[in-house]
Amino acid sequence: xxxxxxxxxxxxxxxxxxxxxxxxxxxxxxxxxxxxxxxxxxxxxxxxxxxxxxxxxxxxxxxxxxxxxxxxxxxxxxxxxxxxxxxxxxxxxxxxxxxxxxxxxxxxxxxxxxxxxxxxxxxxxxxxxxxxxxxxxxxxxxxxxxxxxxxxxxxxxxxxxxxxxxxxxxxxxxxxxxxxxxxxxxxxxxxxxxxxxxxxxxxxxxxxxxxxxxxxxxxxxxxxxxxxxxxxxxxxxxxxxxxxxxxxxxxxxxxxxxxxxxxxxxxxxxxxxxxxxxxxxxxxxxxxxxxxxxxxxxxxxxxxxxxxxxxxxxxxxxxxxx
Numbered sequence: 278x279x280x281x282x283x284x285x286x287x288x289x290x291x292x293x294x295x296x297x298x299x300x301x302x303x304x305x306x307x308x309x310x311x312x313x314x315x316x317x318x319x320x321x322x323x324x325x326x327x328x329x330x331x332x333x334x335x336x337x338x339x340x341x342x343x344x345x346x347x348x349x350x351x352x353x354x355x356x357x358x359x360x361x362x363x364x365x366x367x368x369x370x371x372x373x374x375x376x377x378x379x380x381x382x383x384x385x386x387x388x389x390x391x392x393x394x395x396x397x398x399x400x401x402x403x404x405x406x407x408x409x410x411x412x413x414x415x416x417x418x419x420x421x422x423x424x425x426x427x428x429x430x431x432x433x434x435x436x437x438x439x440x441x442x443x444x445x446x447x448x449x450x451x452x453x454x455x456x457x458x459x460x461x462x463x464x465x466x467x468x469x470x471x472x473x474x475x476x477x478x479x480x481x482x483x484x485x486x487x488x489x490x491x492x493x494x495x496x497x498x499x500x501x502x503x504x505x506x507x508x509x510x511x512x513x514x515x516x517x518x519x520x521x522x523x524x525x526x527x528x529x530x531x532x533x534x535x536x537x538x539x540x541x542x543x544x545x546x547x548x549x550x551x552x553x554x555x556x557x558x559x560x561x562x563x564x565x566x567x568x569x570x571x572x573x574x575x576x577x578x579x580x581x582x583x584x585x586x587x588x589x590x591x592x593x594x595x596x597x598x599x
Contacts, residue, residue: 283372283398287379292392294358306394308359313413316355320346324404332447335374337464338406339381345488346410347389347468348538352486354420354473355412357389362408365401378406389470418477425483425502429543431567432552434469436516437491438527441534445522454518466538472563473540475555482552483543490533492590494541495579505575506543508567508590510583532581533593543569 288301298307308315322328322342333341343360350357362382366375379393386393391410443463446456453459469486476482483502485494491513495506513531520527544552549565556563567582579590 283375286376287393289393292394293390294392297359297392297394300392300394306359306361308411311413312416314416314419316350316353316412316414316419317409318346318349318353319407319409320349322406322408332444333464335377336381339378340385340465341381342406342408343382343385343410344466344468344538345536346408347385347470348466348486348488350410350412351468351470351473351540352420352484353412353414354418354476354482354484355414356474357391357410357412357470359392359394359411360386360408361394362396362406364396364398364407365403365405366398367400367402367404370404382408415477420473420482420484422483422485422498422501424481425498425504425506425543425569426545427504427569427571428546429483429569430546430549430565431495431506431508431541431543431569432549432563432565433487433491433514433539433541434472434556434561434563435537435539436514436519436562437487437537437539438519438530438534439463439516440466440536440538441530442519442522445526454521455516458516458518462537466536468538469540469561471559472555472561475558476552479544479548479551481545482548485541487535487537487539487541489535490593491541492532492579493535493592496577496590496592498541498543499579500577502569503576504569504571505577506567506569506579507587508579508581510581512564512566514562514564514566532590
């Protein structure tokens, strides 16, 4: 297909968001402003860096790419509404595979009532996907990294390290317990949007999505909030069959693996019961894993407490341009 035929092939037959005035088919999309705050985020996914054909089929590439962006909106407390897709297409990818990439996005977008409103397609040597997402949030309800304070409870959703375990299962074939679970966690992560939406009644919640490992995300909160975060090793949640993997990999994946797209947060101790109630209403696993302190000497640092020892965590998750 040429560029215009491809655009026609992925163009939605109808739109779901009432604030959209013009979607695909003009030089730009038009969104009518509302009483809410507009939240936007963008991510780029490159073949060989973020995904490989050996471990991800086309559908899952699209699904996970959009899921990663939706996790950013979840961390900001926003409801998803629109997305734009820019794609660099090499000759080695077939028309049917490209349609499957967009079908993977569409399945997730339909679930959250999102509209695809445009983008760009060009030819190139390496498959590259850029997704920009837009969401709405009630005024004064956007969540930030810089609002953690002394005495906060630190919590995480879900279990950590599963995505890296799934990639390991796909890359190192063998006999694994519950391997389909780990593979799905790698290929089809679930953004915590419904859980975060239920937190709107809480005046202050600090959130960050776990895309680069809990160590990286906790350090980002600690630095932005000028506090120190303390994690308790025995409380970090992992899945039932996680112990089958080598201990050094368990540690690496749990703290630095990333791409679980769970939520790390902090909240005042008196508001912690409301967080648990929100988790119950949305069938979300949530675990208290630590606490926040505020001393000038330790500001910006993250520590792990294990067997009576306190160890400083470094920012060793994956970093581009490192």
